[in-house]
Amino acid sequence: MSGLTSKEAQARLRRDGENELAAAEKIHPIRMFLGQFRDVMVLILLAATGISAFLGELTDAVTIILIVLLNAILGFLQEYRTEQTLESLHSLTAPSAMVCRDGRWQTVPARELVCGDLVRLEAGDQVPADAALVEAAGMAVNESILTGESEAVTKQPGDPEDRQNVLHKKNLVYAGTAVLRGSGNAVVIATGVQTQMGQISAMLQSVQQDMTPLQKRLASLGKVVAVICLLVCGAVFLAGVLRGEPVFEMLMTGITIAIAAIPEGLPATVTIALALAVSRMMKHGALVNRLHSVETLGCASVICSDKTGTITENRMTVTEIWAGDEDFQVTGTGLRMAGAVMQEGRSVNPMAKPALQELLICGTLCSTAELDSEFPRKSQRNRGENTASGVWHATGDPTEVALLVAAEKGGISRKPLLRKHPVQHTEPFDSETRRMGVTVEAGAGTCTYWKGALDRILELCTFAMQDGKTVPLTERMRKQILQKAEMLSDQALRVLAFAKQETGHDGVFLGLAGMIDPPRAAARTAIRTCARAQIRTVMITGDHKNTAAAIARQAGLLRGKKAMTGAELDALTDAQLDACLDEYSVFARVNPGHKLRLVRAYRRRGEIVAMTGDGVNDAPAIKEADVGVAMGKNGTDVARQAADMVLTDDNFATLVDAVEQGRCVYANIRKFVRYLLSCNIGEVLTMFLGILMGMPVVLLPTQLLLVNLVTDGLPAIALGLEPPEPEAMTKPPRRPEESFFSDGLMGRIVLRGVLIGIGTLGSFSTILRMGGTLEAARTAALCTLILSQLVHVFECKSETRTLFSVRYGNNFWLLGAVLVSLAVLGAAVLLPMLQVIFSTVLLTGQQLGIAAGFSLAVPLIGGVLGRKPKK
Known part of the structure; x- marks a missing residue:
């Protein structure tokens, strides 16, 4: 092919537009x-x-x-x-491209590419547009930003007529992906918004972010407060006017008391509580981008999780070996040193199993990966078992690294082997041959070790190793090998075959190794925790259906549910999907549109959805979800910026810990809302009822200011530091429509506020009746009000425990805040300079006893009247 002419390219550029992603409308x-x-x-x-x-x-x-x-x-x-x-x-698009125009190769800006252009791609290039390969030599592409799967994808030319632009096609390369190795020429089939990357860009623009559940509840609370303020203002005004007080004076009094009813510290306290939760989560590996998402995560009823690296280790691990017609198991996962080669529950010394030993040697030599084999000083290492507690440091292909780790567990190390068998020649893995070979020195001659796809290894072999001997490879044995490989594949294991070939001889089949990216142990525990908390965990992955289902089964995620592919999802209408959604917990071979559709389907059902991901392909679904969670280690910038939260360790268990913190945050917000509103109601009733009863002004503005800014604020903030309650992850998630004051919270708030107000008035009037001065009565009322609130803050620690059963010692910040508030009250009453500012006087022992008595009577009466019946 000679490509387009410049004239044709210009005409198509005018018709189709530049090869750029659509720009979003910017808000100033x-x-x-x-x-x-x-x-x-x-x-x-x-x-x-x-x-x-x-x-x-x-x-x-x-x-x-x-x-x-x-x-x-x-x-x-x-x-x-x-x-x-x-x-x-935009940073993911290539700045320029090598294109054939007018019969010659030239470099042009990537934005000028058009459909039909012939582009050249080489290792290290970023693909500038979606294109169909017409020539390829050993090409492999990293498509993780689009598919989420980190393994390199081999590419080869296909049917020239096959130009359908969908993901997971071997003959297509996609804009924004990176060429890892090889080279090729390709014809552009889609540019700009028509590329897979462009479609993702369009999806991102279509996503509208809603208010979080907490923001909706706080908005609802704001309306309630507004109504209360108007009612208080109107009631005080009317009561005063009916008593014959001046109209303007009563209007100002009503407005002043209404302002006292506003919990002005509430927004700041909510913000502080969320910020403190963010700080706690950061210590556990979760970085929060959007403050209110902390609480939203606590409402999550569905967690849609990626597979690779989130639920799994993101490290291939050899788990099964079949050599010499014998089965062996390899324990340990990922790069952890600890592990063993086992047979029937006992560790095996490969020296006693020649076929096993040769297979491990083959996997070690036939490799370009490197493993740091330095052990901690206290490690114990025997043939067939490694009990070291450290972690390997590896470089190279994940499959080859897994083989090196398995060999180390069998006591076979790469560096000593290379000294004994220096490499003479390497035949690299190729997408056509689907095998790799390495020729090494062996005694006086040479020996070639092979590893690769079973069919390509078997065609080299006429012998097999059994019982330490080389025997002819019969047809029956070939069938047995194929059956064993199929059995391993059915377990979702990736199967590799191994052989050795001495110079001048036919190949000897050594055996098979099955490997998988296993579930994290912590992820299995976290999934069980989610089940107890009635949170559904759903795996959404670009991997194959069988592999995804096998991992889900091992992680305890299937639980009688089924797996569905993206193609099967496409065949369903939205109504059909909604009807069968509960039957599935695994969605495999999906594209970005599928992920977005699934998140929207769950949200249509009223679920609060958390979505995890790491690639550009995940960004629309991450942004659409109620809480989007990106991976910090392997995530792209696009995913991280679309997310509300970033997991620095890419671990599903960290997300579940964050869910518990989210539930704790909401519980704490309810605690200090309960505290603030009860206190404010007490303050308003004290002033309001005093006016109605014809009393002098009970508390002066400076005294109310002292209560609001010091004794209200500090304990409320400290309530935001309450640790999660033990039963936090055993309750079902809150429904989005649930009232902020559900479960009788408003009744308890009003009751407690009324009792605080009555107690404060009782203290005030008692002192007056006993002949005390107005200043003494006000001081006693101030002490009663503050002490009642400081006792009440401990009641607010729990909605299920009483004042006598709450845990006092689990929040030292709260104890400190109460002590500071008590010190401020003491200073305001005892220090002459502050007595002048706050119009207080020194109380007698009897007056102080009256104030303390009314303060303690309030929680005792409240405990009896407000006790919740046992369920």
């Missing part, structure tokens, strides 16, 4: 920032800021506006980061 940063102030709670706080400033309460106004700005900045940063996801795709 200022518009994005102003959009953070649309929330109901934020609008209430802004109104409170203006009113506080008008009334001269500048400290309140400054505090509230700082809280609002902090939340707006955090929200802006999260949204701005999300907007960068699409721009990251």
Whole structure:
């Protein structure tokens, strides 16, 4: 082929457009920032800021506006980061391409490529457009960013008429992928948005991010607070006017008390609780990009997980060997040194099994991988078993590394072997021959070791090794070998065959090795934890169906469910998919569109979906999911920027730990919302009922400010540091429609707030009736109010335990916050300078006893009236 002429290329460029991904509509940063102030709670706080400033309460106004700005900045940063996801795709496109135009090869900008162009690709090149190969020599391509599978894909020319642009085709190369080895020429069949990468770009633009469950609940809470504020303001105003008080004065009083009803510390406390959870998760290997996603993860009812590297080790491991007509098992996984070659439950010395020994030698010599074989000083190492506790350091092809590790477990090391058998010649693996050979010195002559596909190894052999002897390879033995290979393949093992061939002789068949990327032990435990927590774990992978199902079975993920391929998924309508979705827990051989469709299907059913992934192919589904999770080790920048969370260790178990933290965060938010609202209701009722009963003003503005900024804030923040409760991962996930005040929380809040208010008024009126001064009565009321709240904070530690059964010692921050609040109260009452500021006086022992008595009566009465019945 001679390619296109320049004239033809220009005409097609005008017709089809440039070979570039579609640019997303950009939102101006200022518009994005102003959009953070649309929330109901934020609008209430802004109104409170203006009113506080008008009334001269500048400290309140400054505090509230700082809280609002902090939340707006955090929200802006999260949204701005999300907007960068699409721009990251552009960095994956090749800047230039070698193309044949007008009968000669030339370099042109990749954006000028058109369908029909003939491009040349070599090792190290980035593929500039989707193209069909017309020539290829030993070409292998890394397609992991599109398929999620890290293993190199061999490429070869196919039917010239086969130009259908779908994934997983041997004769196609895809834009954004990298040529690892070999070279070839290909005809461009898709450019720009028509490429597989372009389709992913379009999917990303179609995804709209919704509010998280927590944001929806906080918005709902904001509406409730707004209604309460209006009702309080109206009630105080009417009560005062009916008593004959001046209209303007009562309007200002009503507004002041309504502002006291606003839990202005709530947004800051929520933000702090989420930030603290982020810090804890970071220590466990989970980096959070979007703050509210921490809590959303706690609601997750479905986790859609990739297979490779997330549920599995992402390291091939030899688990089965068949040599000399005998079966052997290899224990240990990945690059861990510990492991053994076993037979019938006992470790085997390969020196006593010639066929096994020769197979391990063959796998060791017929390799270009390297293994760091230095052991820790305290390791114990015997033939057939290695009990070292360290980890190997390896370079090279994952399959060859697995063979080297298996040989080390059998006591056979590569470096000593190479000294004994220096390499003379290597025949590298080729997609056509599907085998690799290495010729080494052996005594006075040479010997060639072979490994590769079974059919290509068997055709070299006329002998086999059995019982330490070389025997003719009969037809019956060939059938037996094929049957054994099929049995290993049925276990989803990748099967390699081995042979040796001495100079001038036919090949001797040595045996088979079966290997797999095994599930992580921690992933199996995490999947069981998810099952107890009624969270469905679903594997979505680009791997083959049998392999995916086998891994799922080993990981404990199938549990009577079935596996479905992407092709089978395409045959279903959305209605049919929704109807049968519960029957499947494995989806194999899927493309980016399938992943996005599955996430949307689960969300249609009302599920809260967490989606993990590492490639560009995962980015649309990651962005669509309620919580998108990217891999930190092997993930692409696009996946990481589309995600709400990044796992630095690529481990499924880390994600499940994060789910527990998410549940803990929501539980803690309920705890301090309960605390703040109970306290605020107590404060409002104290002022409101005092006015209705014709009493003097119970608490002065400076005293209310002391309560709100110090004794309310510090304990509430400390409640955000409560550790997860033991039963956190035994409960089902919360439903998205569940009220923030579910399970009787609002009733407990109102009851406790009423009791705090009544207790504070009781202390105030008792002191007055006993002849105490107004200043003493107010000081006693202040002490009662604060002490009641500090006792109540311990009640808020649990929704199922009473004040007498909660764990006091599991949160030292809370104990510290209570002590600080008590110290502030003591200073305000005892220090003359602070007495002037807060209008307090030194109480007598009797007055102090009355204040303490009303404070302790409140939790005792609340414990009796608010006790939850046992279920």
